[in-house]
Amino acid sequence: MPTKLEKDAITGMEIRDHEWDGLRELNTPLPKWWVYILYATILWSAVYVVLYPGVPGFRGVLDWAQREEIVDRLAESRAAQAARLDRMGASDLAAVAADPELGAFAIAGGRAAFADNCAPCHGQGGAGRPGGFPALVDDDWIWGGSPEAIHQTIAYGIRSSHDETRVSDMPRFGADGLLTRESIGDVAEYVLSLSGTAEDPAAAKRGGVIFTENCAVCHGEDGRGIADVGAPDLADAIWLYGGDRASVAASITSPHGGVMPAWTGRLDEATIKMLALYVHGLGGGE
Amino acid sequence: MTMVGDIVVVEDAVSTKARKRDPLYVDRVRVYPKRVHGTFRRVKWAALIVLLAIYYIAPWLRWDRGPGAPDQAFLIDMPNRRAYFLWLEIWPQEVYFLMGLLIIAAFGLFFVTSLAGRVWCGYACPQTVWTDLYMWVERLIEGDRNARIKLDAAPLSAGKLAIKSTKHGAWLAIAALTGGAWIMYFNDAPTVIGALVTGAVSLKVTFFFGLFTATTYLLAGWSREQVCTYMCPWPRFQSAMFDEDTYVVTYQAWRGEPRGKRKKGESWEGRGHCVDCNQCVAVCPTGIDIRDGSQLECIGCGLCIDACDGVMSKVGLPSHLITLDTQSHQAARTAGRPLRYRVVRPRTILYAALLLLASGLMAAGLAARTTSEVTVQHERNPLFVTLSDGAIRNDYTIKILNKERLARHFVVSVEGLAGARVWIEGQEGLALAAAADAVTTARVHVAVPGAAAPAGSSEIVVAITDIASNATARHGSVFVGPER
Numbered sequence: 001m002p003t004k005l006e007k008d009a010i011t012g013m014e015i016r017d018h019e020w021d022g023l024r025e026l027n028t029p030l031p032k033w034w035v036y037i038l039y040a041t042i043l044w045s046a047v048y049v050v051l052y053p054g055v056p057g058f059r060g061v062l063d064w065a066q067r068e069e070i071v072d073r074l075a076e077s078r079a080a081q082a083a084r085l086d087r088m089g090a091s092d093l094a095a096v097a098a099d100p101e102l103g104a105f106a107i108a109g110g111r112a113a114f115a116d117n118c119a120p121c122h123g124q125g126g127a128g129r130p131g132g133f134p135a136l137v138d139d140d141w142i143w144g145g146s147p148e149a150i151h152q153t154i155a156y157g158i159r160s161s162h163d164e165t166r167v168s169d170m171p172r173f174g175a176d177g178l179l180t181r182e183s184i185g186d187v188a189e190y191v192l193s194l195s196g197t198a199e200d201p202a203a204a205k206r207g208g209v210i211f212t213e214n215c216a217v218c219h220g221e222d223g224r225g226i227a228d229v230g231a232p233d234l235a236d237a238i239w240l241y242g243g244d245r246a247s248v249a250a251s252i253t254s255p256h257g258g259v260m261p262a263w264t265g266r267l268d269e270a271t272i273k274m275l276a277l278y279v280h281g282l283g284g285g286e
Numbered sequence: 287m288t289m290v291g292d293i294v295v296v297e298d299a300v301s302t303k304a305r306k307r308d309p310l311y312v313d314r315v316r317v318y319p320k321r322v323h324g325t326f327r328r329v330k331w332a333a334l335i336v337l338l339a340i341y342y343i344a345p346w347l348r349w350d351r352g353p354g355a356p357d358q359a360f361l362i363d364m365p366n367r368r369a370y371f372l373w374l375e376i377w378p379q380e381v382y383f384l385m386g387l388l389i390i391a392a393f394g395l396f397f398v399t400s401l402a403g404r405v406w407c408g409y410a411c412p413q414t415v416w417t418d419l420y421m422w423v424e425r426l427i428e429g430d431r432n433a434r435i436k437l438d439a440a441p442l443s444a445g446k447l448a449i450k451s452t453k454h455g456a457w458l459a460i461a462a463l464t465g466g467a468w469i470m471y472f473n474d475a476p477t478v479i480g481a482l483v484t485g486a487v488s489l490k491v492t493f494f495f496g497l498f499t500a501t502t503y504l505l506a507g508w509s510r511e512q513v514c515t516y517m518c519p520w521p522r523f524q525s526a527m528f529d530e531d532t533y534v535v536t537y538q539a540w541r542g543e544p545r546g547k548r549k550k551g552e553s554w555e556g557r558g559h560c561v562d563c564n565q566c567v568a569v570c571p572t573g574i575d576i577r578d579g580s581q582l583e584c585i586g587c588g589l590c591i592d593a594c595d596g597v598m599s600k601v602g603l604p605s606h607l608i609t610l611d612t613q614s615h616q617a618a619r620t621a622g623r624p625l626r627y628r629v630v631r632p633r634t635i636l637y638a639a640l641l642l643l644a645s646g647l648m649a650a651g652l653a654a655r656t657t658s659e660v661t662v663q664h665e666r667n668p669l670f671v672t673l674s675d676g677a678i679r680n681d682y683t684i685k686i687l688n689k690e691r692l693a694r695h696f697v698v699s700v701e702g703l704a705g706a707r708v709w710i711e712g713q714e715g716l717a718l719a720a721a722a723d724a725v726t727t728a729r730v731h732v733a734v735p736g737a738a739a740p741a742g743s744s745e746i747v748v749a750i751t752d753i754a755s756n757a758t759a760r761h762g763s764v765f766v767g768p769e770r
Contacts, residue, residue: 004305013308014307014308027307027308027310027313029308029309029310029311029513030310030311030312030516031312031313031314031516032313032314033313033314033512034311034516035311067507095713103712123667123668124667125665125666125667125668127667127668128668129670135668135671136675137668137671137681138671138672138674138679139673139674140673140674168714180378233674236674236675236676237672237673237674237675237676237736238673238674281711281712281729282681282709283671283681283729283731284671284673285681
């Protein structure tokens with residue numbers, strides 16, 4: 001309780017009691033509408049707490065939730081995309097690629113779907129991963145690099161459980177005793193010679209004879225591979241399981257037979273088409 | 287009553303319980319500005335007419351930008367992310383032009399304020415202009431100061447109700463016109479006004495129309511000087527731009543004091559020129575007494591000068607008892623010293639320099655403004671790709687902002703990389719078509735034979751040439767090869 005009323009000699013205004021380091025404050029009264037605005041904001045907050053979730057455990061009379069608003073908006077944007085997605089599902093790949101608007105939508109949609117579904121094995125941006133997960137940005141395709149071929153691979157998978165899966169079954173030349181260790185070493189040397197990395201010309205020459213008899217049926221006389229049967233190109237610079245002599249010999253002895261799941265049933269047709277066009281557009285599409 | 291320094295101890299509050307503290311909140315003192323004639327009033331009318339004319343006419347000006355583009359000279363097109371100012375078309379990426387304009391406006395305000403006080407507040411601020419307009423309407427309907435005071439004091443009657451409703455009706459009409467004009471800056475003016483009249487406008491347009499109508503009505507009709515005194519931050523810190531050489535509205539106390547009423551024929555000997563007629567207070571739109579000195583509430587409009595000049599001419603004294611003057615002049619006049627005025631002083635130099643700098647940067651930015659912008663982004667997933675023939679390929683995402691309203695073609699080439707092969711995903715040839723008034727994105731591949739690939743990262747230049755004008759934009763980027 002203040003005991004004294006003090007006034008400023010110059011302005012004649014009352015001086016408040018509080019003091020900070022010798023500084024005192026004049027009482028300059030605010031207009032009343034100012035304090036009414038304060039009351040109005042207090043009233044507003046009371047109404048807000050009743051209408052909206054503001055107190056833990058009470059959702060508010062309107063039963064509004066941000067989460068539900070997001071769900072609604074997602075549904076809205078899906079509905080907005082529905083027409084395009086329907087068109088995508090119904091058109092063939094060439095028609096989608098030729099349509100600038102639908103094509104751009106496919107690339108954008110494919111990028112998102114790729115990150116969600118494919119990147120864990122094939123890497124972000126299709127960079128591939130060691131140990132049998134092929135890079136999709138390069139120009140080397142085991143099962144073909146046309147949009148249609150890529151689409152089929154995604155839809156039905158490789159050695160997957162789907163009835164229409166792509167299957168190639170390379171014999172286990174070493175494990176099943178079809179070739180001797182020495183023969184396998186010679187074939188490996190020949191395979192390396194196709195890309196100019198062999199060191200033993202005599203062994204490569206012996207291996208060439210064995211290759212023509214056992215391997216050329218699938219991998220081709222020149223070793224360039226045959227995409228229709230999923231036989232990889234052995235003459236290029238890209239190796240799925242390693243390009244040194246031991247790795248090649250190991251693949252001949254006991255082929256890896258990598259598996260890719262079929263995506264039909266998991267993803268809808270429009271998404272698979274978008275993925276095919278996105279992968280095709282990464283840089284190596286044929 | 288004792289006096290301690292500048293503090294007067296009034297009395298002991300405990301012993302005299304009758305003494306009450308001043309309240310923390312007070313009723314608003316209503317201001318009834320009186321009509322006035324004179325130079326400052328004429329300038330204020332002229333400013334009002336010019337500014338309102340600019341505000342209402344500007345959205346109707348047309349500017350031909352060719353087919354497909356809006357033909358409104360001043361338009362901020364929010365849905366399409368474009369702003370049009372005469373020949374300029376601002377993209378969201380160039381919002382710094384808008385910021386530069388605001389910075390120039392701020393330094394211009396500081397500069398003018400340091401020279402001539404609150405010219406902005408008194409003449410050009412929308413709050414002042416619309417309040418002035420509203421007061422003019424009020425005076426037409428309710429009469430001048432005394433009539434208005436009488437009307438407000440009178441009990442409610444049919445006549446009073448009629449006058450009051452006429453006034454508020456007129457105010458609301460002006461407010462609606464103001465809100466209507468505001469939305470014209472964000473929509474095609476003829477279209478949106480047509481839609482507004484027929485009621486076929488979107489909820490958003492209706493909301494902003496209502497918002498600006500309501501704020502105009504409340505701020506210019508009801509709040510008036512309360513906005514300047516209590517809501518606006520500018521009066522609170524504009525004193526930082528003032529100094530003793532700033533021209534402000536000043537009561538020349540050395541000439542006016544001691545003031546007092548004067549009988550006709552009384553001598554001017556031994557007294558000041560102020561006859562205490564209170565005309566300066568009666569005309570003041572913020573209701574202050576300028577004779578108390580320069581104060582926060584004064585918006586510097588100079589109407590008190592006009593009022594006082596009228597009185598001075600009636601009593602046969604020289605005008606400008608209240609005038610525009612500097613503090614240093616007043617001190618010199620009081621002491622009888624010669625006047626000294628300095629236009630060039632540190633703060634004016636600083637504000638002028640900042641103003642010139644900001645304007646220069648803006649002008650340079652506008653001059654260097656290109657009609658296309660190119661960004662080149664090196665792909666990082668993966669950094670490089672080994673191709674089947676052993677070549678090393680890098681991928682780039684190139685974005686071209688074509689700000690022209692016609693499709694253009696750009697040729698992509700790479701410099702600083704021997705033996706490079708360049709191609710664009712999904713198309714033949716190296717001519718990239720950039721759609722009109724849009725951003726075009728392309729995936730560009732660059733490959734070199736394995737033996738020629740640099741070890742690690744090496745710098746290259748991606749050149750993008752406009753086929754029509756042959757102008758080339760060069761962008762530094764990198765080409766990454768395997769470490770060896």
